[in-house]
Amino acid sequence: MGAKDTPPRKPGRPRDPDLEARRRGEILDAAEKAFASTGFAETDVQVIADQLGLGKGTVYRYFPTKKDLFLATVDRGLADLTTEMETVITDEAIDPVEMIRHAFHTYLRFFARRPELTELFFQERVAFQGRETPRYFSSMCTHQSRDEEMVKHLIAAGRLRPVEVEHLLTVLGDLLFGTVLSNHLSGRTADPVAQADAIVDVLFHGILTDRERKTHSQRPKK
Secondary structure, eight states, rough: OOOOGGOOOOOOOOOOOOHHHHHHHHHHHHHHHHHHHHOOOOHHHHHHHHHTTTTTTHHHHSSSSSSHHHHHHHHHHHHHHHHHHHHHOOOTTHHHHHHHHHHHHHHHHHHHHHHHHHHHHHHHHHHHSSSSSOHHHHHHHTTTTHHHHHHHHHHHSSSSOOOOOHHHHHHHHHHHHHHHHHHHHHHOOHHHHHHHHHHHHHHHOOOOHHHHHHHHSSSSOO
């Protein structure tokens, strides 16, 4: 039989993008819990596949290596966090200063719902020390210019005292992420809204009385 006589290859089952997206999400859901519980090094991809009733090869079709699967769980979590934070930050109906309170609520509520992500941030740092920047901090830097413009606008409007913008954003970021880490490391279960309100109260009003603040501001800086 010549080449011209070769019967045409029967087409396979057409791709179903919805099924693929759903399957990918199911794999990431299972992986997030497995990695957080067992750790990157000790997690067997076969266990993740078994939980979903899939073959190991199916998981590897979506994520070629265990490292790819792990980092994809981190990336998805950060994308989800960004989406929720963007909803607040871009809401023009919220007063810009009050937006800070809403942003704190949203951030702490997110990690209260997804505690596994905090554990994965730790694991990424340990398992992939050769990376230039951990994914969490790389993700936060993406929105730095937008946040700087918002702070500059509030300072220009006389609603925030004039402080170095990058320094302020670093302090706020460290305050939020530090709270999440403290909750995780201590095993503390806190109401995220009440915790955010407590932080914002100290942030907005400080800890000094007006008299002490005036006295302190008059002292020469060392």
